[in-house]
Amino acid sequence: MIQLAYSIFLGGLTLLTIPIILHLLKNKPSQPIPFASLQFLTSSIIKSQKKNRLKKRLVLLLRMLTITSICFAFAWPYIGKFSNEVQSAKVILWDGSYSMQADNYNQFLYKSAIKNLGAVNYQNPAMIGIVTDNVKWNGSFSSNKLTLQRWFETNYQGNFTSDFSFALAQAEAKLKTINCKNKKIVVITDHQKIPWEKVNYDKLLEDGIKLELVTPEDDMIPFKNCYIEGLSCVSAFVKSGQDLVIDVKVANLNDSNNSGVITVKADNYKEVSQRFKIPKKSTHSYQVVLKPLGKNRELKPLSCSASIEMYSDDDIGVDNKRYCWIKPVSMGKIKISETTSNQFNYIKTAFSPQVNSLKEEKKIIFDGRQKTNLEKVDLLVLQDLRLLHSSYIQQVKKYLKRGGNIAVVGKNDEETKKFLNFFNIKISDEINKTTQLSFIDYDHKIFSPYTKIKSDEWYTINFFNHLKVSHPKNGKILAEFLDGDPAIIELDYYGKGKIFLITFELNRETTDWMTKTVFLPFWREFLSYAHDLIKVNKVAQNEIDCSNVPVLVSNNVKIFNSKNEEQKLAPVKNIFGEVKNNKQYQFIPQVSNCYYHKDNNETFDYFVVNPSIKESKNAIINKTLVKKIKGIARNADMPVKNSRESTQELVAKREKNSDKHNSYPIWRILLIIALAAMVLEILIANRTAL
Amino acid sequence: MPNSVEQNINEFLDIEILNKLPSLDVKARYLVEGFLKGLHKSPFRGSSVEFKEYRSYQPGDSLKLIDWKVYGRTDRLNIRLRDDETNMNVYLLLDSSASMSYKGEKSAMSKWDYSISLAAALMLFLMKQNDAFTLSLVANHLKDFLRPSSKRSHFNTLLSRLCLQPNDQNCDLPKAISELCGVVRRRSIVIIISDFYGDLKVLNNQLKELAYLNCEPIFFNVMDNSELNFDFDEPVLLSDLESGSKLHLSPEVVRKKYLENLNAHLLELERIVSSVGGEYLLLNTSIPPLKALGKYLYVRSEKFK
Numbered sequence: 001m002i003q004l005a006y007s008i009f010l011g012g013l014t015l016l017t018i019p020i021i022l023h024l025l026k027n028k029p030s031q032p033i034p035f036a037s038l039q040f041l042t043s044s045i046i047k048s049q050k051k052n053r054l055k056k057r058l059v060l061l062l063r064m065l066t067i068t069s070i071c072f073a074f075a076w077p078y079i080g081k082f083s084n085e086v087q088s089a090k091v092i093l094w095d096g097s098y099s100m101q102a103d104n105y106n107q108f109l110y111k112s113a114i115k116n117l118g119a120v121n122y123q124n125p126a127m128i129g130i131v132t133d134n135v136k137w138n139g140s141f142s143s144n145k146l147t148l149q150r151w152f153e154t155n156y157q158g159n160f161t162s163d164f165s166f167a168l169a170q171a172e173a174k175l176k177t178i179n180c181k182n183k184k185i186v187v188i189t190d191h192q193k194i195p196w197e198k199v200n201y202d203k204l205l206e207d208g209i210k211l212e213l214v215t216p217e218d219d220m221i222p223f224k225n226c227y228i229e230g231l232s233c234v235s236a237f238v239k240s241g242q243d244l245v246i247d248v249k250v251a252n253l254n255d256s257n258n259s260g261v262i263t264v265k266a267d268n269y270k271e272v273s274q275r276f277k278i279p280k281k282s283t284h285s286y287q288v289v290l291k292p293l294g295k296n297r298e299l300k301p302l303s304c305s306a307s308i309e310m311y312s313d314d315d316i317g318v319d320n321k322r323y324c325w326i327k328p329v330s331m332g333k334i335k336i337s338e339t340t341s342n343q344f345n346y347i348k349t350a351f352s353p354q355v356n357s358l359k360e361e362k363k364i365i366f367d368g369r370q371k372t373n374l375e376k377v378d379l380l381v382l383q384d385l386r387l388l389h390s391s392y393i394q395q396v397k398k399y400l401k402r403g404g405n406i407a408v409v410g411k412n413d414e415e416t417k418k419f420l421n422f423f424n425i426k427i428s429d430e431i432n433k434t435t436q437l438s439f440i441d442y443d444h445k446i447f448s449p450y451t452k453i454k455s456d457e458w459y460t461i462n463f464f465n466h467l468k469v470s471h472p473k474n475g476k477i478l479a480e481f482l483d484g485d486p487a488i489i490e491l492d493y494y495g496k497g498k499i500f501l502i503t504f505e506l507n508r509e510t511t512d513w514m515t516k517t518v519f520l521p522f523w524r525e526f527l528s529y530a531h532d533l534i535k536v537n538k539v540a541q542n543e544i545d546c547s548n549v550p551v552l553v554s555n556n557v558k559i560f561n562s563k564n565e566e567q568k569l570a571p572v573k574n575i576f577g578e579v580k581n582n583k584q585y586q587f588i589p590q591v592s593n594c595y596y597h598k599d600n601n602e603t604f605d606y607f608v609v610n611p612s613i614k615e616s617k618n619a620i621i622n623k624t625l626v627k628k629i630k631g632i633a634r635n636a637d638m639p640v641k642n643s644r645e646s647t648q649e650l651v652a653k654r655e656k657n658s659d660k661h662n663s664y665p666i667w668r669i670l671l672i673i674a675l676a677a678m679v680l681e682i683l684i685a686n687r688t689a690l
Numbered sequence: 691m692p693n694s695v696e697q698n699i700n701e702f703l704d705i706e707i708l709n710k711l712p713s714l715d716v717k718a719r720y721l722v723e724g725f726l727k728g729l730h731k732s733p734f735r736g737s738s739v740e741f742k743e744y745r746s747y748q749p750g751d752s753l754k755l756i757d758w759k760v761y762g763r764t765d766r767l768n769i770r771l772r773d774d775e776t777n778m779n780v781y782l783l784l785d786s787s788a789s790m791s792y793k794g795e796k797s798a799m800s801k802w803d804y805s806i807s808l809a810a811a812l813m814l815f816l817m818k819q820n821d822a823f824t825l826s827l828v829a830n831h832l833k834d835f836l837r838p839s840s841k842r843s844h845f846n847t848l849l850s851r852l853c854l855q856p857n858d859q860n861c862d863l864p865k866a867i868s869e870l871c872g873v874v875r876r877r878s879i880v881i882i883i884s885d886f887y888g889d890l891k892v893l894n895n896q897l898k899e900l901a902y903l904n905c906e907p908i909f910f911n912v913m914d915n916s917e918l919n920f921d922f923d924e925p926v927l928l929s930d931l932e933s934g935s936k937l938h939l940s941p942e943v944v945r946k947k948y949l950e951n952l953n954a955h956l957l958e959l960e961r962i963v964s965s966v967g968g969e970y971l972l973l974n975t976s977i978p979p980l981k982a983l984g985k986y987l988y989v990r991s992e993k994f995k
Contacts, residue, residue, distance in 0.1 A: 031927065032927045033928055034928075034931050035792065035917075035930065036790075036801070036885060036914065036931055037885070037887045037930060037931070037932060038935060038937055039888075040951035041939065041944060048944055051943075052943045
């Protein structure tokens with residue numbers, strides 16, 4: 001059955017009136033012209049007149065056929081299932097590091113990128129990202145190769161160190177936003193200072209995404225360098241006025257020993273320069289201690305930016321700078337249920353030092369009477385279950401099933417017993433006896449930071465009253481009282497969510513923990529741990545959170561979500577908070593949604609943040625394959641190794657599918673007919689006579 | 691007439707000027723004077739007895755023509771030739787059918803205006819040579835025939851006949867020639883100015899009769915440029931000036947066939963005229979009719995050889 005893809009073009013058939021009107025107008029003149037004699041005309045005209053009349057009609061038919069064929073060709077008729085969907089999508093990652101400008105291979109890699117962009121069309125769109133410490137994207141998937149090439153030509157040169165592990169994660173997330181069968185990431189790099197073996201492909205590439213690596217030949221690369229391999233913050237929690245310790249990993253790819261200077265700058269901390277020495281072909285870690293700038297600074301548990309510069313003595317000055325975010329404490333999001341009104345809510349105070357901040361209170365407190373969105377909550381603290389609405393318990397259980405974390409502050413009442421009983425935790429008795437802690441699991445992530453700041457305070461905390469509980473075997477005791485009763489228990493809930501039970505109430509009658517300095521860091525570390533758990537769960541489901549990935553747009557573009565609500569755009573700023581370009585704005589999607597651009601009242605280009613889990617199956621590339629990638633011939637497609645089907649099978653299957661979806665090109669036949677009719681019309685028609 | 695002479699003559703004549711001249715008499719003078727200026731040397735030999743040349747006696751020549759004095763001195767029989775001893779009788783027949791009134795869009799003169807200018811010029815020319823001449827309009831028959839004369843008054847009378855517009859529907863030229871044969875003197879020149887539409891077979895028969903009378907016919911075929919080239923662009927509705935019939939046609943389609951038919955007709959006409967020893971000249975109304983005067987001179991000179 002023939003169908004039309006763009007039937008609107010059939011409106012062009014109204015043009016058929018033009019040849020008809022021309023035919024009628026040209027057909028018969030009304031005014032007679034006197035002529036000397038028709039002696040020589042009568043004999044010939046009788047014969048040719050009939051022939052001419054036929055010719056006129058034939059020309060009219062040809063003209064009509066031409067117009068009709070063109071209209072139908074534009075309407076795009078097809079037989080069977082029509083497929084104009086995207087066949088394949090490609091993300092090109094260009095290494096924006098300074099070393100890419102080396103004369104030996106710059107042109108080779110540049111041409112490779114241009115060639116890749118030249119292959120773009122409407123069924124095979126592409127996206128390009130310039131990888132530095134961040135990734136600069138061209139916007140979204142585009143099928144306009146000229147635009148892509150132009151954008152690439154103006155943006156490809158960079159002076160920064162490239163970070164491909166982050167870039168690959170982003171590239172994969174971008175590919176997930178597009179629905180097509182063939183997905184590919186093309187990495188174009190000089191392979192300088194990239195610790196490829198340490199890029200975790202196992203988590204990055206999903207089943208079906210191909211990786212193509214374009215690198216120069218080994219003999220093209222003139223140098224090998226030292227580079228900053230990575231950095232991490234040693235201090236898990238930084239108090240006001242406390243030092244910030246950063247662990248900088250430096251690698252030496254040279255065949256000889258090397259030395260140099262590492263300079264670290266961070267917001268609100270004094271700049272530190274430190275010399276280092278590193279043996280040939282090795283990696284070393286150096287701890288850099290940053291002193292805070294002010295003495296009486298308030299505690300700021302927020303992230304800050306830092307830059308690390310490395311000047312090696314025997315090196316060329318390239319790729320030696322790296323920017324990063326230092327996160328001493330990852331806050332996460334917490335919800336705390338209300339406690340009895342006559343008691344001070346100590347946990348709330350731990351997260352909201354400014355008591356007068358009502359907004360902060362509202363944000364973290366809930367009472368369960370109204371439905372609360374627990375989707376984004378990292379830790380849910382249930383203090384007094386009597387105050388919670390009964391229907392809320394079901395909501396909490398669902399939250400737990402989805403992988404949420406619940407901390408229950410123990411209380412000897414029926415509601416708490418009933419709730420805990422559901423998880424096979426039974427409160428047997430209440431012990432009114434002063435005791436202290438005898439054991440703390442310092443290997444646990446919540447308590448491990450305390451080993452570095454040497455805190456004995458934990459063992460000086462008095463507990464005047466606590467509960468005696470029995471818990472399932474999979475429960476893990478994090479802290480224990482002197483009498484052997486558990487103080488804090490961690491319990492897995494079907495392998496997803498976690499329940500933490502604190503076997504004492506948090507008020508002045510039961511403990512003096514709140515007066516100790518370890519109280520506040522504990523809750524923040526606790527939240528940080530819960531936040532990391534949520535994150536791990538998400539990664540396990542391969543739901544890479546790209547909600548914070550900025551989308552770069554020009555200033556005349558408006559972005560709307562699926563409810564037609566305009567989204568806020570912010571100017572693009574560099575690491576120092578300076579506006580880079582007045583014309584360029586960024587949009588940071590906070591919520592999973594479908595967004596679209598609007599430019600001059602014309603809607604175009606959709607993009608989706610956080611696609612469904614179905615598209616995000618885990619792919620595993622083992623490290624032997626990664627090594628192979630390093631040595632492969634350029635532009636070779638690398639299939640996913642653990643895929644159930646072999647590459648050949650996959651290719652055969654895709655070709656078969658593509659045949660099935662491709663429409664028969666009737667439009668071409670129609671255009672040929674139109675062309676033939678036009679040529680015939682020119683041959684037959686006499687411009688003056690017909 | 692050589693081309694260079696024709697070009698020379700054309701320098702003195704312009705069809706536009708000819709068309710704008712006030713009267714037929716002036717038009718005739720304009721043509722004749724222009725023609726003579728172009729020739730530089732007058733072709734008139736007049737009626738005076740004037741020696742021209744000797745030639746040897748041929749059997750059949752009149753004995754009166756032998757120059758005996760030369761015979762006495764040289765023992766050779768020579769004949770003494772003299773110029774224009776006798777006036778020529780010239781009969782002009784002018785087609786007055788409706789088709790002669792045709793004037794193409796781009797033409798300056800209609801075929802009729804052109805023809806009467808030519809006829810007037812010829813008559814003036816003949817009068818200057820003391821040739822006896824007469825002119826008759828041809829419709830269904832020979833109209834108002836007068837005997838030839840070389841007088842000025844005769845010229846004026848004939849000129850006044852030409853001031854009328856042609857309104858006759860048809861032209862029966864063969865019949866007119868037939869009528870002329872009854873009154874024409876032997877060894878005369880018959881000049882027919884027409885577009886010669888019609889059946890050529892009948893005309894051929896009548897011409898033979900004329901040839902029998904030892905008359906030499908000169909055919910001036912006057913045609914408009916549009917007739918010769920059929921230069922219409924758009925589809926047209928043509929109406930026949932003589933019959934009044936109308937015809938829708940696309941010029942591009944019929945042009946080829948039309949021109950084929952026309953050329954065949956003209957060739958046939960020329961052949962017919964040549965077959966009876968006559969002269970044929972196709973005249974385009976966009977070019978001054980000087981060739982016609984030249985043609986007459988040529989025929990006249992041949993006649994006296």
